[in-house]
Each structure stands twice: as C-alpha cells, then as structure tokens.
Amino acid sequence: MYTPEMFESIRKVEATRESRIGADLRRMTAEEKTNLLNEYHPDYRAAGFTTLKIGPNKGEKAPVELAALLEANSRVKDLDIDLNQIDYDADVLVIGGGGSGSSTAIMAHENGVNVMMVTKLRIGDANTMMAEGGIQAADKPNDSPLIHYLDAFGGGHFAAQPDLLRKLVMDGPGAVKWLNELGVLFDKEKDGTMITTHGGGTSRKRMHAAADYSGADIMRTLRDEVFNRKIPVVDFTAAIELLLDDQGNAAGALLQNMETGEHFVARAKTVVIATGGAGRMHYQGFPTSNHYGATADGLILGYRAGAKLLYQDTLQYHPTGVAYPAQIFGALVTEKVRSLGAQLVNVDGIAFMNPLETRDVSASSVIRECSTRGKGIKTPEGWGVWLDSPMIEVILGKGAIEKRIPAMLRMYGKYDIDIREVPMLIYPTLHYQNGGLQIRADGRTTNINNLYVAGEAVGGIHGRNRLMGNSLLDIIVFGRNAGRNASEASKHVPTPGRLNFKHVEKYDKEREAAGIKSDIYSPKLLPEYARKGR
Amino acid sequence: MKEMVRVFLYGKKYEVPAGLTIMEALEYAGYKLVRGCGCRNGFCGACATIYRIEGDRELKACLACQTTVADRMYVATLPFFPLIKEIYDIEEIKPTEQIMMQLYPEIYKCVGCNACTKACTQELRVMQYIAYAQRAEYEKCAAESFDCIMCGVCSSRCPAGISHPQVGVLARRLTGKYLVSPADHLINRVREIENGEYDGPIDEFMQKPVEELKDLYNHREIEA
Numbered sequence: 001m002y003t004p005e006m007f008e009s010i011r012k013v014e015a016t017r018e019s020r021i022g023a024d025l026r027r028m029t030a031e032e033k034t035n036l037l038n039e040y041h042p043d044y045r046a047a048g049f050t051t052l053k054i055g056p057n058k059g060e061k062a063p064v065e066l067a068a069l070l071e072a073n074s075r076v077k078d079l080d081i082d083l084n085q086i087d088y089d090a091d092v093l094v095i096g097g098g099g100s101g102s103s104t105a106i107m108a109h110e111n112g113v114n115v116m117m118v119t120k121l122r123i124g125d126a127n128t129m130m131a132e133g134g135i136q137a138a139d140k141p142n143d144s145p146l147i148h149y150l151d152a153f154g155g156g157h158f159a160a161q162p163d164l165l166r167k168l169v170m171d172g173p174g175a176v177k178w179l180n181e182l183g184v185l186f187d188k189e190k191d192g193t194m195i196t197t198h199g200g201g202t203s204r205k206r207m208h209a210a211a212d213y214s215g216a217d218i219m220r221t222l223r224d225e226v227f228n229r230k231i232p233v234v235d236f237t238a239a240i241e242l243l244l245d246d247q248g249n250a251a252g253a254l255l256q257n258m259e260t261g262e263h264f265v266a267r268a269k270t271v272v273i274a275t276g277g278a279g280r281m282h283y284q285g286f287p288t289s290n291h292y293g294a295t296a297d298g299l300i301l302g303y304r305a306g307a308k309l310l311y312q313d314t315l316q317y318h319p320t321g322v323a324y325p326a327q328i329f330g331a332l333v334t335e336k337v338r339s340l341g342a343q344l345v346n347v348d349g350i351a352f353m354n355p356l357e358t359r360d361v362s363a364s365s366v367i368r369e370c371s372t373r374g375k376g377i378k379t380p381e382g383w384g385v386w387l388d389s390p391m392i393e394v395i396l397g398k399g400a401i402e403k404r405i406p407a408m409l410r411m412y413g414k415y416d417i418d419i420r421e422v423p424m425l426i427y428p429t430l431h432y433q434n435g436g437l438q439i440r441a442d443g444r445t446t447n448i449n450n451l452y453v454a455g456e457a458v459g460g461i462h463g464r465n466r467l468m469g470n471s472l473l474d475i476i477v478f479g480r481n482a483g484r485n486a487s488e489a490s491k492h493v494p495t496p497g498r499l500n501f502k503h504v505e506k507y508d509k510e511r512e513a514a515g516i517k518s519d520i521y522s523p524k525l526l527p528e529y530a531r532k533g534r
Numbered sequence: 535m536k537e538m539v540r541v542f543l544y545g546k547k548y549e550v551p552a553g554l555t556i557m558e559a560l561e562y563a564g565y566k567l568v569r570g571c572g573c574r575n576g577f578c579g580a581c582a583t584i585y586r587i588e589g590d591r592e593l594k595a596c597l598a599c600q601t602t603v604a605d606r607m608y609v610a611t612l613p614f615f616p617l618i619k620e621i622y623d624i625e626e627i628k629p630t631e632q633i634m635m636q637l638y639p640e641i642y643k644c645v646g647c648n649a650c651t652k653a654c655t656q657e658l659r660v661m662q663y664i665a666y667a668q669r670a671e672y673e674k675c676a677a678e679s680f681d682c683i684m685c686g687v688c689s690s691r692c693p694a695g696i697s698h699p700q701v702g703v704l705a706r707r708l709t710g711k712y713l714v715s716p717a718d719h720l721i722n723r724v725r726e727i728e729n730g731e732y733d734g735p736i737d738e739f740m741q742k743p744v745e746e747l748k749d750l751y752n753h754r755e756i757e758a
Contacts, residue, residue, distance in 0.1 A: 030752050125572035125580055139723040142757065145732050146739050154751030158744050166736060173723045180717065183624060183707025185676060192715030203756045213681060216577050217706070220684065224703050228621050236568065258568050291573040327555050327602055331575045406681055410656070411576060414600055529558075530566040 001416045002324070006425065009377050012349030013386050013423055020343055021394055025354040033361050040364035040371070043314050043464075048284045054510040055303050056447075061313040065281045069300050069522040071511060074504045075240040076254060077521075079263070083243065083499040087264035088234070090116040091490040092483075093252060095239045095298065096274035098126025099215070099472070100455025100479035102222035104272050107483025109229045113490050115483075117231060118266065120238035120258055120525055121293050124223045127277055127456060128475060130291060131215025132334035132407060133199065134207040135179075135476070136469035137172035140196060143204040145169040152470055155201040155358045156434075156463025159311070163441040164461045168470065168477055175476040176208055184221050185210050187404075197339040199468030200319075201358035207469045212334050212405040215472055237264070238297070238525050242271065242305045242451070243499040250305065250451035251496035258525070267499060269490035270450045272443075272482050273298040277433040277456040280527040283315055286430040287330025287381075297523035298457035302437045305503045307445040310459035311435030316466055319344075319362035321429020323377075323384025325415045330429040333408060335359075335468040337387055337424070340404060341395040345386040345423065346375035352385075360465040363428040370427065377425060386423040393420055434466055435459035443482035450493060454482035539605040556583055556598040556609055570613035576600045579685035582612040582655060595653040595687040615686035617697045622704075629708040631670040638701050641668055643694040650688035650698055656681050660688045660698050667701050673713050675705035 002010065028036065038044050049061045053071060062070065092108045094101045097119030108115035117123065138148040148169040153160055176194075180186060187195040187209050196205045210217040226233065239253040243265070252267040275298030279290025288294070303309060320333040338344075338355040344362070346352050346369050353365045369385050370376030376383035389408075393400050401409055401420050412419045436459035439445055443452045455475040462470060511518075537552040541559055548563040557571060572580030581598035588606035598611060620637040627633050634641060641664050650660035659678055666675035679702030688698045726732065742750075 030748075121568075121572060122580065125578050130573045130575055130577045137720075139717070139720040141719060144735075145727070146736055147754075149736065149739065150747065150751055150754060153747060154754075158748060158751075162740055166740060170727055170732060170736065173720055173727060177720055177724050180720070181711060183710035185680065185706050185710040185714070186717075188714055188717065190715065192717045194717050194720060198757070203754045205757055211680065213577075216683070217680075220703055221707060221710075224619075224707065225624070227619055228623065230621065289575070291575075291578065292567075292571050326553060327558075328575070328600075407577070410681070411600075526566075526568070528566070529561045530564050531562050533564050 002422065006377060009347045010422055013345050013388055016349040017388065017391060017394070020351050021391060023351070025343070025351055027354045028357060028361065036364045036368065037360060040367045041360055042284050042286070042317055045284065049313060053514040053516060056306060056308040057312065063283045063313065063315065065283055066278065066296060066299070066312060068518070068520065069296065069524055070303050071516050072518045072520045072522040074304065075521050075523070076501055076504060081254065081263055081265070083265055085265060086267045088116060088266040090114050090266065090268045092270050092272065092486050093118065093266050093268035094272045094274055095253060096276060096455070097121070097123035097233065097235065098274065098276050098455065098475070099128030099219055099222060100475035101274035102226050103476050103479025104274055104454050104483035104486070105231050106222065106225055106229065107480045108487035109231050111484060111487040113487040115231055115487065116234065117226070118234045118237050118239055118255055120236065122235050123226060123233050124219050125291055125293060126219065127291055127294060128215045128472070129219045130289065130332060131472050132212040132332060133336040133339065134209035134214045134469045135176060135472035136199065136202070136206045136467065137176040137208060137473060138169060138204070138206055139173040139176065139194070140204065140206060143206055145172065147204055148172065148206065151201060151203050152462060152467055155467045156465050159463035161460035164439070167441050167481065168461055168474055171477040172473050175473060175480065178480070179218055179221070179476065182221050182225055184217050187211065197336065198356055199335055199339060200356045200362060201467045207339060209336065212336055212407045218472065239301060240523065241501065241504060242301050243501065244305060244503055245496040246498060246500070249449035251499055265499065267496060269493040269496065270452060270486040272452040272454055272486050273302055273437065273457050274454045274479065275457050279430045283430055286317060286428070287321060288430040289318055289321055289330060289332035290430070293526060295524040295527065296433065297525060298453065299436060300523040302445065302451070302453065304507050305448060305451065307448050307451060308438045309435060310438040311464060312459065314434040314464045315430060316359055316432035316434055317363040317428040318431035319359055319366050319428050320387055320426040323381065323427035324379045324425040326380055327415065328411060329381050331411065332429065332431065333387060333424055333426055334405065336405060337389055337392070337408065340392045340400065342387050342389050342391050345388050347377050348375060358465055358467065366428055379425060382427065384425040384427040387426045388423045389419040390421060390423060432456065432466055432471060434462055434464060442485045443478060444485065450489065452482045452486045454478045539603055541603050542608040544610060545608065550603060554603050556601050556603055557581060559603045560598070570598065570611040574599045577683060579683035580613060582685035582687045583609060584612055585609045595655055597655045597685065612687065612690060615690050617686055617689055617700060619697065619700050624707055624711060629672050629712045634667050634670065634701070637704065638697065640694055640696050641701060644696060645694055647693060649691040653687045653691040655685055655687055656683060658682060663702060664696060664698060667705055672705045672708045675702065676709035679705060
C-alpha cells in the first residue's frame, strides 16, 4: 500500500481528475521533442557510453556494459573441445526460445527441413511472454502500410533501415492473420472486427491485443505449435560461441548445459540468432522490465564472428515501469493503460504531457518532471509520477480495467493496490534494445554466409526508437522471414566440413593488439543477483 | 538495521530482510538461480512455489517472483512438473466434443475436489474451466483459463491426473481459430498486399526525400 505522503499527493490527483478528462493535452513540437531528448534521454548521457576498440564497429559508441562484454574473454578460451565429435546435426539451428526463435523454427519445419532449437532457459522464458500491450498491423480500412511506415519511421527518428521497415509494415497484416489462424485469441467485436487502440506515436488505431496478455497468448500458442510439430528443443543449454567452417561461413555453435556445464557441438547448415534483448545488463543502473536471460548474448556471438552491429548505442526506456512497490520495481506497466485513457500526472495533480507521445519522449518527460522540475513523488528507490488508472473506468465504464488490463490489476492487487481506485506510481525502466546485429531484408547478416538473425537481436528495423506494438510484430515478421530463408538456404548448403573457432583466435589477437585486458567472460548468459557470502 | 524474517528454503533456515520476494530471498541467501526463474514478473510460470507458514497446516502455492516472504515461511520451488502435452494438428482438429475426449480423457475423471482452483497461482477458477471443457464449451473454457501462465501447480495437486494448463491451451486455440468470427478487414488487407496493390505506392513513398517525410510526419492527421 502507498505511504501517507503518497496519499497526500493522490488526493491532489483525485481533485483534478474530473477536469482532466476529455482535456486536449497539447502534443510537443518537433523542436521541443529534440531539446527534451538531448537533455534528458539516457541515450544522450555521455558517461553511459564508450568507444569500441575492436571488431567490425571499431570506433563507434556502445553502452559501457555492452562494450565490456564485447571485449571480454570468450568462454571457449582454454577449452579443449573436439569439434569433430558432432553431438547435434541439423539443417537449421535456432538459438533462442522466444517468439522470434519459435516463429523461425515453425516456418523452417513447414519448409520441410530438419530444424532444432536451443535455449538457455525454457522455451517461452522470453520478453515475448511479457509483452503486454499488443501488436501493430495496418489492416483497418482507414489505415495502410504506408501510414504505418510513416508512423514507425518518424517515431524512430527517420533512422530505420528502409528495406527492413518496409518488410515490417507490408508483412504485418499477414503476421497477425497467421497468429489468428494458429489460434491466438485477439480481442474482437462479435462480428470478428479486431478491437484496436492507439499506442504512443501511432496515427491510426492499429494496436491489436489479447487483453494485456498479448505476448503471453502469442508465446503460449507458438510454444504449443513447436511441441505439436515435435521440433527438438534443447533447453537449459546456452550457445556460448558460434562455429564457422573453413570458408568462414556459419556452421553451428558450441553449446553448454547451464546446469551441469557439459559442452556439446551443434553442427548446422544455417544458424539463426534469436537471442532477444539486453535489459538484464541494467544499462546506466536502470531497473528492467525484461526477463531473466536478457543479456545480449547473440550480439556477443555475432560480433566475435565478424557480424556488424547497428544502433548498438540506442536503448529504449519504457516510460512506465513500476516505481513502487519495491517488490515489482522496474516491472512493466503496459502502454495500453495510456491507450485506454490514463494520463501521466505529477505530484501536484497536473497532467504534464500528452500521454501518447512516443516512448523516448515520454520517458524523457517523466525524467524531467522528477529531476529539474522537482515535481516527482518520492519513493524508497528514487522518484516517480502518477499514471492515473482510475480515469479509465470514468471514461470507459466500470469493469473496463478487469476486462482490458487484468494482468495489471492482478500485479498491483498482490500489494493491496487497487488500480481502479488509486493511480499507479511509475518511472522509466530499461525495456528494449533498439540496436543489434545488422541484417538484409532476407534476414541474413550483411557479411557472414549462413548466419541469420531475428527478433530483438536485430538492429535497424525501428531506427533509434521503437513504437509500442512494433516489437511483437517484428519478432513474428522477421522470425517467419528468417525461418523461410534460412531453411531454403540450407537446402543448397552442403554439410559443413571441419568446424573451427578461428574467428575467436583472430578476435583474441585483435584484443591483444588493442591492449585490452579483461577478467570477465562473455556471453554473460545470466545476471549476477546471488548475494556473495563472506 | 533492516527488519529480518526467518525463512526455511528447502527446509534450511536463513534470515533475510522483510519485504523481499521469495525469489529475492533465495538470491539473498546466495542461490544463483537457473531453474525456477524466468520473467521475474508473473507472466511465465517458471517459479511455481509451494509454501507453508509454521503453525499453519495448509500448503499454499504461489509464484516466487510475485510473493513477499513472511516470517517462518517454509518454501519449496516447483520449477518443473511433468505435465502431459498431447500432440495434434490444429489444421486437422475441430472444436467438437470428441476432441477433448480423445486428447485429454482424464478430464472426465475430475472428482470435484477443487484442489486445482485452491492451488492456482493466478486465482483462476480452474475446476470451472475444466467443467466447461468437459461440456465442449470451449469459448467459456478459453475465457476462464485465459490468464493461465501454465506453472503447473494445479496439476501437481490433482488426484485425477489432469493437465489443466494444456486443456486450457487447446480450448483457447480452438476458440481463436474456429469459434470466434474471422476478421474480414484483416483478410481483405492481406489479400490486397498479396495482390501487390501496395508495392508501387510504398516504393514511391519511400523514394521521397527525408525532409518531405519529416514534414508529412510532423503534420500527419491523428485518428481521434
């Protein structure tokens, strides 16, 4: 429950609520947004970044924590592994068990090849499962892929790789149809019309949802489909390094059992990195909405093998992470709460911005409110502002919260906070990795044969900021795309000859030449939360 | 000095700060979690946990990431439960009464003990959704089971050996695919795209100079 000081502020929020409903909150001008981002967005904080000393993106900026992993020791260093002893042999090896990896595997299987998945936790332990708000697709009569393109391109500061964004919006409706036909339970009217809402930065209501379990329902369905197709899923097993063949083409990965430490050699004709995001890196000390395994593993594997990164210096801080209570600090409060009408309100009960600005602008605005403007609400972990959830039922009627955002009602209910009665206290949380490995429109990396990437590990689809609902869309569109193309390519690739780690040796020499000294090993695999004893 | 509580993790006693979740208490005690930890936010079902407070006779179930520790709490996590998952082809099956009977016949052995509902970490009416499945009322079963995160605690408590979460998934997929009306606007748009109707327009649109796109973006009409 909230503290007496918080309740004092809540009374101010309640006092202004009625006058705020239906009020037209001005959107910021382009110039106001630019200035706000420059001053308050964490991506613009120089201390959070360093310059990469080696590798394909040498000389470019990267988050300090990511750079440390990119320049760390390989986990295969000093290992004595016989790479001729093949433990798993597949046409397509998918690394990662989330939404993109599962979509990839399903499409590869559909194409008749031998596909296997490997995941360091369980299939479904992924950010996909936690995506609450919805999935965009331009399928309403007043909408079109062109309008979707413009919304996403502008929202990402005109930095998206155009061919990837084109694919995202053009394949969007097909992706939603595919999910629907697999049995995902989208919110619909009686006649089958999709119930769609706005997200921050959308100009049309194109957010499709399955209550606020959108990602969960997609993930449960995809997982069930993977099982139905009997696609092998090797779980609790991490890929710790890629394996290349004599020509330098991707040809498999070295795997490690997360519990026993045992190593396995997986050989494949094509490899798909679908390892997801990096929230558990806690860039700049932010809490995160991400799942336990979000540690940028795929970026490390790809980079060491010579694949290029794109926009590795841009992260998404979701404006509404939980600021209080402490037990769920940093957890996601879905943007859908704002889609349904809730405003962002400061300590004095003032709605300080239009709630449907893009995520980077909204997060920066919340940070400004809590810092220089001094209008935040004090919490044990720092500061927060109110997200005025009770407005939703004033606008949409009683029962709307239980029906449309049941997960939020439940999450707060466990701490005796009834979001129908009192607002939620929020602050930005590290949510999404805008950058990642660079790919072509067919899903393959730009410079390594037989190496594909899908999902959050890809950089450039969205540019330097991502709109709500375009991530669930991207994992499906680019997961299916990688599945189709990697499986098709595998039909024309001969069984790889001798596998090697030469790229790791080469990378080590580069490290040495650059004078890099590191006592850490990467990929990170899991965050270190266990308290060290005396 | 922080207030501390006594917890018994797998029976062994530790003192941890009050206010931690069970998951944080495990980590505070020094456990490096591999199993039993997924999303840490109550969506994935990886951290199903059974607990009992000393002096209380009842075993309760929860998610370790969503539950605050209490003094004299005995904790055992249940990160895996060998549920039956039957294989089917979603394109072949139909939402008939027979399909549940074929795939999950044990649901008809439900003895009505309601242990599943009592154990549910999401506070769902599990026995009720199984009853709907028995009667082939799949839309009701789908709605009632919708918030299921498939942690498996219900099945661990079931004397009839029912795989409740898998019954729920099947009912939801049948509902989403066959019982809810299709979205005509979606089907039409996909057809238009497949017919190439947007290829020319989007290519032309993408050719516009960025300055023009910026102007279009900054002055675009936003649906009310």
